[in-house]
Amino acid sequence: MDGRTPEITKLFSDACSGDRSALARLLSLIERGGNDARTVSRLVYPKTGSGYIVGITGAPGAGKSTLTSALIAHIRSLDQPVSVLAIDPSSPFTGGAILGDRVRMQNHATDSGVFIRSMATRGHLGGLSLATSEAVRLLDAVGSPCTLVETVGVGQVEVEIARNADTIVVVVNPGWGDSVQANKAGLLEIADIFVINKADRPGVDQTRRDLEQMLELSDFTSEAWRPTILTTVGTTGEGADKLWNAIGEHRAHTQKDGSLAKRRDQRLRNELRSIIERRLEHRAREICTGERWDAIQNEMLAHTRDPWSSADEMLHGVF
Amino acid sequence: MDGRTPEITKLFSDACSGDRSALARLLSLIERGGNDARTVSRLVYPKTGSGYIVGITGAPGAGKSTLTSALIAHIRSLDQPVSVLAIDPSSPFTGGAILGDRVRMQNHATDSGVFIRSMATRGHLGGLSLATSEAVRLLDAVGSPCTLVETVGVGQVEVEIARNADTIVVVVNPGWGDSVQANKAGLLEIADIFVINKADRPGVDQTRRDLEQMLELSDFTSEAWRPTILTTVGTTGEGADKLWNAIGEHRAHTQKDGSLAKRRDQRLRNELRSIIERRLEHRAREICTGERWDAIQNEMLAHTRDPWSSADEMLHGVF
Numbered sequence: 347m348d349g350r351t352p353e354i355t356k357l358f359s360d361a362c363s364g365d366r367s368a369l370a371r372l373l374s375l376i377e378r379g380g381n382d383a384r385t386v387s388r389l390v391y392p393k394t395g396s397g398y399i400v401g402i403t404g405a406p407g408a409g410k411s412t413l414t415s416a417l418i419a420h421i422r423s424l425d426q427p428v429s430v431l432a433i434d435p436s437s438p439f440t441g442g443a444i445l446g447d448r449v450r451m452q453n454h455a456t457d458s459g460v461f462i463r464s465m466a467t468r469g470h471l472g473g474l475s476l477a478t479s480e481a482v483r484l485l486d487a488v489g490s491p492c493t494l495v496e497t498v499g500v501g502q503v504e505v506e507i508a509r510n511a512d513t514i515v516v517v518v519n520p521g522w523g524d525s526v527q528a529n530k531a532g533l534l535e536i537a538d539i540f541v542i543n544k545a546d547r548p549g550v551d552q553t554r555r556d557l558e559q560m561l562e563l564s565d566f567t568s569e570a571w572r573p574t575i576l577t578t579v580g581t582t583g584e585g586a587d588k589l590w591n592a593i594g595e596h597r598a599h600t601q602k603d604g605s606l607a608k609r610r611d612q613r614l615r616n617e618l619r620s621i622i623e624r625r626l627e628h629r630a631r632e633i634c635t636g637e638r639w640d641a642i643q644n645e646m647l648a649h650t651r652d653p654w655s656s657a658d659e660m661l662h663g664v665f
Numbered sequence: 666m667d668g669r670t671p672e673i674t675k676l677f678s679d680a681c682s683g684d685r686s687a688l689a690r691l692l693s694l695i696e697r698g699g700n701d702a703r704t705v706s707r708l709v710y711p712k713t714g715s716g717y718i719v720g721i722t723g724a725p726g727a728g729k730s731t732l733t734s735a736l737i738a739h740i741r742s743l744d745q746p747v748s749v750l751a752i753d754p755s756s757p758f759t760g761g762a763i764l765g766d767r768v769r770m771q772n773h774a775t776d777s778g779v780f781i782r783s784m785a786t787r788g789h790l791g792g793l794s795l796a797t798s799e800a801v802r803l804l805d806a807v808g809s810p811c812t813l814v815e816t817v818g819v820g821q822v823e824v825e826i827a828r829n830a831d832t833i834v835v836v837v838n839p840g841w842g843d844s845v846q847a848n849k850a851g852l853l854e855i856a857d858i859f860v861i862n863k864a865d866r867p868g869v870d871q872t873r874r875d876l877e878q879m880l881e882l883s884d885f886t887s888e889a890w891r892p893t894i895l896t897t898v899g900t901t902g903e904g905a906d907k908l909w910n911a912i913g914e915h916r917a918h919t920q921k922d923g924s925l926a927k928r929r930d931q932r933l934r935n936e937l938r939s940i941i942e943r944r945l946e947h948r949a950r951e952i953c954t955g956e957r958w959d960a961i962q963n964e965m966l967a968h969t970r971d972p973w974s975s976a977d978e979m980l981h982g983v984f
Contacts, residue, residue, distance in 0.1 A: 384973050387971050387972070387973050388971050388973070388974065390971075391968060391971035391972070392968055392969075392971075394968070395968065502822075503821075611966050614962075614965055614966060614972065615962055615966075617972050618953075618961075618962065618965060618972050618975050618976060618979075619949070619950075619953055621972055621973055621975075621976040622949045622952065622953060622976045622979060622980060623945075623946050623949045625976055625977075625980055626942075626945035626946060626948060626949050626980075627942050627945060627946070629945060630938070630941045630942045630945050631938075633941065634937075634938050634941060642937075643933075643934055643937065646933055646937060647930050647933055647934075649710060649711055649713070649714065650711075652706050652707050652709075652710035652711075653706070653710070653933065653936050653937050653940055654703050654706050654707070654940055655707065656937050656940075657937060657940040657941045657944055658944075660937075660941060661941060661944055661945075
């Protein structure tokens with residue numbers, strides 16, 4: 347509790363009543379981190395649990411943004427509201443996020459049933475994953491029934507962010523489906539739904555066979571969800587309805603067999619662990635100052651003490 | 666000091682005498698981390714400081730491996746030895762590293778003046794950057810005068826690894842040179858040398874102009890190194906000689922004005938900080954067990970305590 351709490355409480359209450367600029371301001375607080383973000387978290391957390399999260403990931407150029415846009419159009423045609431978080435962990439700058447906003451906002455900017463927001467790395471990579479979870483919870487708490495989380499790129503951080511979804515959609519292209527690539531990115535393991543996007547290009551059947559072959563090598567129990575494979579053409583919107591139905595089927599399946607609840611619990615456990623790591627990193631930054639720090643560093647720079655021994659010396663007595 | 670120290674000391678002594686299989690085993694110990702890696706670090710560290718490190722980075726598909734191979738061929742034509750570390754942080758699996766080895770080793774595998782090794786992520790991302798630094802120091806200590814560190818991809822981790830070099834080469838392609846892309850990856854800021862690779866394709870002049878324009882926006886002092894821009898064709902080896910000369914010029918410049926020494930000191934300071942962070946993370950993993958951990962997690966899962974407050978509660982009394 348600090349001086350800003352009443353102001354943030356008011357913002358949250360406004361956001362719950364549908365005030366989008368209040369919502370945008372709260373998201374900025376989350377993105378910025380620090381005490382205000384913690385205050386948002388405390389207010390938001392008890393009100394969460396009803397929103398559904400769809401992660402959309404895949405190699406750069408696979409057409410994720412276009413597909414997401416087509417999916418939004420389909421969801422809106424059913425008169426359902428939808429929120430989108432576009433996450434760009436590869437960008438240490440904010441330029442990417444602004445660009446992403448511009449491109450993606452175009453079609454849906456004036457639709458009050460759609461809320462779109464980009465988030466980019468501010469400093470610590472792990473921080474982006476945590477901030478994404480907070481942002482998703484905020485959207486949940488203010489009443490968004492479904493949030494699409496689109497990640498750019500397929501590094502480990504992107505996979506980590508995509509993993510924090512209830513349904514994970516992995517977008518590939520015809521001809522892209524060689525098993526080395528998919529394995530390399532770690533996508534095969536996390537996909538609930540494979541989308542072969544740009545399916546108007548040649549090679550769809552081969553890619554489908556590749557994916558099916560890969561799935562056959564995996565060891566699914568008879569009750570477990572077996573990843574769906576479907577085709578879309580993001581630019582025309584073809585297949586967006588099938589994708590939305592597949593998401594619904596996966597949701598129903600995991601609600602019924604209890605795996606959704608398990609996945610959500612595991613996610614929270616992982617998040618708590620990440621927060622504890624961050625807290626300790628913060629402590630490390632506090633430790634790494636002062637005369638003792640300078641003295642140990644100088645020994646290391648003089649090559650009389652190696653970095654690992656220097657770290658041990660520095661941490662001696664801290665815990 | 667533990668039971669394995671005499672064995673590792675022997676391996677290090679053998680590696681210093683030119684035993685490549687001993688060197689490969691030491692690199693595996695570094696990659697694996699833990700106590701053995703620390704033992705290697707302690708042995709190696711006092712003997713380092715004479716080797717030179719060249720980082721080679723750029724977007725996927727820019728032709729870094731081919732260019733690196735051409736550079737190796739040129740360095741060998743001058744009868745100088747060279748080591749290469751190919752780092753793949755985007756791969757959570759070892760498949761990528763093995764593949765990388767295969768492709769790259771082909772041309773130089775039988776040349777005793779070339780040592781090539783791939784490293785992939787084993788678990789923690791920060792760990793790969795630290796392991797790369799250790800591996801580079803080991804190569805330095807066993808007498809390699811120059812190590813090329815090639816990173817795959819341009820995420821934040823890749824930039825972090827590339828940054829740990831004495832000369833940073835950023836590889837772009839004709840037509841790729843739009844400022845948004847380069848800025849997005851954070852490459853503009855870290856490049857000492859820009860290479861426009863695949864310069865047999867159209868668009869070289871435009872890309873050169875783009876890069877020059879970007880450099881003009883930067884504020885270089887008159888004494889500071891101003892990034893070189895040069896063109897290569899990796900597949901034919903054209904321009905590899907110019908690249909090697911440019912690396913030599915950058916090296917001479919930074920040795921003369923003292924910025925090389927400053928950069929190396931800063932690197933060690935950053936490394937020490939990273940190690941301390943890792944030690945604290947390790948401590949976090951120790952904390953996150955036991956009955957108290959379970960109780961706090963259960964409150965969080967019941968939505969009665971938010972994740973950040975749970976973390977505070979967990980860390981209460983730890984430091």
